[in-house]
Amino acid sequence: MADGLSVAVVGAGYAGLAAAVELAAAGIIAVDVFEASRTLGGRARGIDIEGMRLDNGAHILVGAYTETLRLIRLVGAPADALLRQPLHLEFPGQFRIRAPHLPAPLHLAWALLTAQGFNWTEKFAAVGFMRRMQSRGFRLAGDSTVAALLAGQPEKLRHFLWEPLCLAALNTPPGEASAQVFLNVLKDSLAADRAASDLLLPATDFSALFPEPAARYLAAHGGTVRRSARIDAISRRDGSYFLDNHGPYDHVILAVAPYHLPQLIAGFSELAPLAAQLAALRWEPIVTCYLRYPESVRLPLPMVGVDSGLAQWLFDRGALCGQHGVIAAIISARGRHEELDHEALARRIHEEIARVVAGLPEPLWTEVIAEKRATFACTPGVSRPLTFTSLPGLLLAGDYVAGNYPATIEGAVRSGIAAARSIRQQAASSKP
Secondary structure (H helix, E strand, O other): OHHHOOEEEEOOEHHHHHHHHHHHHOOOOOEEEEOOOOOOEOOOOEEEEOOEEEEOOOOOEEOOOHHHHHHHHHOOOOOOOEEEEOOEEEEOOOEEEEOOOOOOOHHHHHHHHOOEOOOHHHHHHHHHHHHHHHHOOOOOOOOOEHHHHOOOOOHHHHHHHHHHHHHHHHOOOOOOOEHHHHHHHHHHOOOOOHHHHOEEEEOOOHHHHOHHHHHHHHHHOOOEEEOOOOOOOEEEEOOEEEEOOEEEEOEEEEOOOHHHHHHHHOOOHHHHHHHHHHHOOOEEEEEEEEEEOOOOOOOOOOEEEOOOOOOOEEEEHHHHHOOOOEEEEEEEOOOHHHHOOHHHHHHHHHHHHOOOOOOOOOOOEEEEEEEEEEEEOOOOOOOOOOOEOOOOOEEEOOOOOOOOOOOOHHHHHHHHHHHHHHHHHHHHHOOO
């Protein structure tokens, strides 16, 4: 076994599999991944509904997700698994912004100045905001809310541009969301090179996008992915870790949802502060509603915004992955939609789709998927656990782990890579 190390990863979501792939690519081949479900991907996974392969949520990627894209390429995912298009956000008949194929920063300036639905005062206000943030290195002297950060921006600009971006990226209402994390996102996407702001719309389900190719990659490099293998307890003896009856392992990466962690670490009194830190996190939901119509039904674009509705974005899965007639609606964070049962919510979203699709027939079926604890609430100063724990060889990975990004797929992937690289560094330093 390379470097004489044995590593276990608990959780086969994007964070856990990123860690395992990074280790396997470095030649640390004794990587065992344990996943409680049969389906890989964690909170970004494929599911079967009415005979169709869909997702548990309408996730999207952007060009700034450099580490996610690197690993997707590394494990040999299909080249056409993502539909790349320049930044294009549109609320039909009200607002549109599209980035041209120009080098940075001209692409962003052109996109803002040619945005439809804004007057010149609003356009210059948007350009001025980005220039001020850039002059500060997108850093604040002290964190505040996104609402406070945007207080001087025109209302229409906040409503159609900044606030939808905040909800999509941080999954936290602007009145509570961290301004600094929001600026981190803007810096690495809109203010970076032109390709960083590209939208990458999935042409396949999210288990097939990375987790399944990652499992095949690990198998080819001496690792294992054990499905339906729930781990209930972790113990440590003679400097090694044991997962139920599996082990011994030199290192363990816990890549499960943070609300599942307390049970796993309950046997370690040293980790009581970590358990308290996790208990203090607040959660935000994400709701995805699928509506199946006759195959002739389609949106004007693969992705369109909804103004003042319950849904925030609509996705045409016919345009994305050939599932014609299937519309996915996404609702980020808390809101008035939580007062409705699933049937009433689907009815309201159908009415919102009818605003942009003339002559819309009744749906053939609907399905609502509510992830009540989809992400942590990304608020100013929120305390997020570090990759390292107080126990040597026990590490954390997940989108909630401390980092510059909010709870996104890229944040999860980067946390897994950080955990893997720390193991690699320790292995390198221990060599004679």
